[in-house]
Amino acid sequence: MCGTEKARVVKSSSSSAGLDHSETRENGTTLSSHSVINLDHGDPTMFEAYWQRMGDKCTVVIPGSQSLSYFSNMKNLCWFLEPELEESIKRVHHVVGNAVTKDHHVVVGTGSTQLFQAALYALSPSDALEPISVVCAIPYYSSYAAVTDFLRSGLYKWGGDAHAFDKDGAYIELITSPNNPDGNTRDAIVKRGGGKLVHDLAYYWPQFTPITKPADHDIMLFTVSKSTGHAGSRIGWALVKDKDVAKKMTKFIELNTIGVSKESQLRAAKVLGVIADSCQSCDTPDSDNVFEYGKLIMSERWNKLRDVVGQSDMFSLPEYAKEYCNFMGKFTESYPAFAWMKCNRNIEDCAELLRGQKIITRSGERFGADSKHVRVSMVSKDEEFNLFIERLLAIQETSNEYHI
Amino acid sequence: MCGTEKARVVKSSSSSAGLDHSETRENGTTLSSHSVINLDHGDPTMFEAYWQRMGDKCTVVIPGSQSLSYFSNMKNLCWFLEPELEESIKRVHHVVGNAVTKDHHVVVGTGSTQLFQAALYALSPSDALEPISVVCAIPYYSSYAAVTDFLRSGLYKWGGDAHAFDKDGAYIELITSPNNPDGNTRDAIVKRGGGKLVHDLAYYWPQFTPITKPADHDIMLFTVSKSTGHAGSRIGWALVKDKDVAKKMTKFIELNTIGVSKESQLRAAKVLGVIADSCQSCDTPDSDNVFEYGKLIMSERWNKLRDVVGQSDMFSLPEYAKEYCNFMGKFTESYPAFAWMKCNRNIEDCAELLRGQKIITRSGERFGADSKHVRVSMVSKDEEFNLFIERLLAIQETSNEYHI
Numbered sequence: 084m085c086g087t088e089k090a091r092v093v094k095s096s097s098s099s100a101g102l103d104h105s106e107t108r109e110n111g112t113t114l115s116s117h118s119v120i121n122l123d124h125g126d127p128t129m130f131e132a133y134w135q136r137m138g139d140k141c142t143v144v145i146p147g148s149q150s151l152s153y154f155s156n157m158k159n160l161c162w163f164l165e166p167e168l169e170e171s172i173k174r175v176h177h178v179v180g181n182a183v184t185k186d187h188h189v190v191v192g193t194g195s196t197q198l199f200q201a202a203l204y205a206l207s208p209s210d211a212l213e214p215i216s217v218v219c220a221i222p223y224y225s226s227y228a229a230v231t232d233f234l235r236s237g238l239y240k241w242g243g244d245a246h247a248f249d250k251d252g253a254y255i256e257l258i259t260s261p262n263n264p265d266g267n268t269r270d271a272i273v274k275r276g277g278g279k280l281v282h283d284l285a286y287y288w289p290q291f292t293p294i295t296k297p298a299d300h301d302i303m304l305f306t307v308s309k310s311t312g313h314a315g316s317r318i319g320w321a322l323v324k325d326k327d328v329a330k331k332m333t334k335f336i337e338l339n340t341i342g343v344s345k346e347s348q349l350r351a352a353k354v355l356g357v358i359a360d361s362c363q364s365c366d367t368p369d370s371d372n373v374f375e376y377g378k379l380i381m382s383e384r385w386n387k388l389r390d391v392v393g394q395s396d397m398f399s400l401p402e403y404a405k406e407y408c409n410f411m412g413k414f415t416e417s418y419p420a421f422a423w424m425k426c427n428r429n430i431e432d433c434a435e436l437l438r439g440q441k442i443i444t445r446s447g448e449r450f451g452a453d454s455k456h457v458r459v460s461m462v463s464k465d466e467e468f469n470l471f472i473e474r475l476l477a478i479q480e481t482s483n484e485y486h487i
Numbered sequence: 488m489c490g491t492e493k494a495r496v497v498k499s500s501s502s503s504a505g506l507d508h509s510e511t512r513e514n515g516t517t518l519s520s521h522s523v524i525n526l527d528h529g530d531p532t533m534f535e536a537y538w539q540r541m542g543d544k545c546t547v548v549i550p551g552s553q554s555l556s557y558f559s560n561m562k563n564l565c566w567f568l569e570p571e572l573e574e575s576i577k578r579v580h581h582v583v584g585n586a587v588t589k590d591h592h593v594v595v596g597t598g599s600t601q602l603f604q605a606a607l608y609a610l611s612p613s614d615a616l617e618p619i620s621v622v623c624a625i626p627y628y629s630s631y632a633a634v635t636d637f638l639r640s641g642l643y644k645w646g647g648d649a650h651a652f653d654k655d656g657a658y659i660e661l662i663t664s665p666n667n668p669d670g671n672t673r674d675a676i677v678k679r680g681g682g683k684l685v686h687d688l689a690y691y692w693p694q695f696t697p698i699t700k701p702a703d704h705d706i707m708l709f710t711v712s713k714s715t716g717h718a719g720s721r722i723g724w725a726l727v728k729d730k731d732v733a734k735k736m737t738k739f740i741e742l743n744t745i746g747v748s749k750e751s752q753l754r755a756a757k758v759l760g761v762i763a764d765s766c767q768s769c770d771t772p773d774s775d776n777v778f779e780y781g782k783l784i785m786s787e788r789w790n791k792l793r794d795v796v797g798q799s800d801m802f803s804l805p806e807y808a809k810e811y812c813n814f815m816g817k818f819t820e821s822y823p824a825f826a827w828m829k830c831n832r833n834i835e836d837c838a839e840l841l842r843g844q845k846i847i848t849r850s851g852e853r854f855g856a857d858s859k860h861v862r863v864s865m866v867s868k869d870e871e872f873n874l875f876i877e878r879l880l881a882i883q884e885t886s887n888e889y890h891i
Contacts (some may be wrong), residue, residue, distance in 0.1 A: 204637070271743075
């Protein structure tokens with residue numbers, strides 16, 4: 084089995100936005116005009132080129148005798164949290180300025196999805212006669228409803244659109260900001276007594292949105308999947324103000340998975356540490372910085388997409404106001420990780436239309452919205468994104484010819 | 488952050504059973520006669536010395552650009568399972584002879600605890616009016632009840648002792664063999680129509696018990712935590728006969744944590760692969776083999792424990808019959824990962840008695856049994872085990888003096 088890891092090192096792909104149909108994909112196949120492009124998931128493979136350029140800076144070496152124990156630090160409230168990861172998390176939030184860590188407990192999870200469930204468990208009253216409602220404004224992240232309800236918990240239950248929520252008593256409101264799928268900045272909607280808020284800030288990073296202030300909420304969820312692109316690591320973290328809530332979230336993870344992979348934690352600690360170093364090493368961020376790099380790619384992609392979409396009235400995209408980004412030190416635009424695209428004219432099923440052109444997207448219906456909308460991943464590899472743009476252009480040209 | 492991993496490499500500890508009170512523990516403190524010894528959890532730190540001796544054989548090197556994607560193999564039923572891990576799992580079962588992998592699907596989980604929940608989810612009827620009962624014969628693993636019930640699922644519910652189960656209709660029976668806490672080999676108890684069985688075979692490895700035949704059940708759960716000692720990796724796997732059950736277990740893990748740490752999978756693949764190699768490299772296993780090593784340490788510890796316990800009638804231990812172990816090629820005894828110890832005479836609370844001597848164990852009540860029993864971890868580090876033996880001897884000597 085020696086050399087397994089090296090054999091899996093992904094082949095270099097261009098970090099430029101140049102189109103190369105003959106490039107070999109990770110699964111060994113080659114993208115061609117017949118290939119199906121899957122932009123359904125937000126698989127952040129866009130970041131691969133950046134980490135390849137970084138070479139050995141973030142390589143981790145783990146000897147066979149390391150991290151055998153279930154425990155990382157028995158004195159910590161979150162006993163399975165590696166101290167290096169906690170330190171890196173605090174450092175990166177400090178240099179990016181996107182969240183207050185002071186007076187918050189750090190709870191690590193197997194991705195932020197596990198932490199979302201841990202938060203529901205921690206916030207649900209244990210003595211209630213019926214499950215607490217979990218709500219979120221439409222359009223909401225498509226997994227929230229399924230993850231809330233798949234075990235038919237007696238503690239919590241999906242309550243749907245926050246705008247339509249009219250029950251009395253306790254509730255949990257999810258606030259995703261910037262929002263998945265539409266990229267908008269969000270605040271709480273229900274604003275009633277008995278409300279407990281969970282802020283999902285997976286996309287509150289400078290490559291996607293201006294960092295206007297350090298977020299300072301009761302429960303904030305983050306993940307490396309979208310901040311650094313390491314989705315395969317399954318590492319998320321929660322910043323939690325209330326000690327008892329943090330304890331109960333830790334208890335959930337203990338019962339659910341008896342902690343979180345030490346290997347992934349050590350790697351995330353290294354990656355976040357290197358990022359924090361790179362942000363601190365000069366007064367102004369440069370393109371060696373993952374956020375600056377990410378923003379450059381995202382802006383190029385969004386500009387291309389807006390160019391193509393602007394060539395007809397067939398599709399439309401949300402607009403985002405420029406805001407001052409404290410991290411970048413200038414006014415910047417939002418370049419969300421997903422495009423929330425709408426089909427105009429008489430097209431009722433946008434996902435179906437795109438599927439006909441071998442582009443897989445996620446229908447707006449999955450987000451509690453309508454089928455005229457789709458969510459399109461903007462964080463795929465270059466070759467997939469460019470093929471998407473090429474096909475979108477072709478769809479519009481064909482439709483203009485036939486006046487669809 | 489560079490060098491973080493090396494700094495964490497655990498200091499060498501003796502693999503012999505020699506007592507050394509001044510040895511430094513992982514958390515930087517020193518074990519002394521005042522130290523509390525925690526043998527409550529089955530933290531398998533005993534294996535550290537072995538993996539240190541193996542040097543770089545199982546070291547993994549993971550570059551920053553590797554495994555960014557959520558996906559491992561989109562063509563596999565379990566799309567987040569690393570192909571190398573699947574191969575290593577099959578190889579190690581083949582050389583050890585403890586389970587049939589042919590005609591089984593491999594589903595990887597964040598430890599076998601997650602897979603246990605995935606199995607409950609997959610086996611629960613989705614259209615039942617009330618939750619299916621989950622039962623296990625007393626004494627049963629202390630976490631089963633809590634993990635089954637903590638979310639108050641409408642799909643499944645803890646039903647307690649399998650011997651006392653008298654409900655009609657469908658049920659799920661857990662069969663832990665060898666059993667945690669008492670080390671006994673087990674079969675199904677209820678044996679009625681509508682029963683669905685989950686075999687937890689976490690301890691069916693040659694260091695703990697004779698391997699009498701390859702297990703061949705519908706759902707079999709394994710974990711590296713006890714087989715190789717890598718509890719911190721949180722890697723378990725299920726061997727599942729029915730394709731739809733395997734698919735539904737995969738769905739559970741998708742909803743619960745969107746897959747399993749790639750870093751941990753790659754490391755487990757390496758460790759299990761090296762083990763399979765070492766078992767195949769010579770006709771008879773030698774002490775370079777983790778199972779032979781583990782059995783040697785376990786037998787030394789059990790012999791010491793039986794010696795001490797045999798010096799009075801204060802405590803008693805289960806006896807295990809010798810059986811022919813196909814892996815070792817000879818008759819061997821069971822040396823379970825836990826000692827299921829009983830206090831005799833008029834002592835009603837064994838855990839309390841031991842706690843008074845700074846020995847933390849898990850009370851029999853937690854396993855559905857009585858407080859005269861305790862479960863004691865036999866897989867801790869040498870210095871902890873030896874201090875336990877020393878204190879047990881002192882308790883017996885004192886009690887004999889005072890005729891307790």
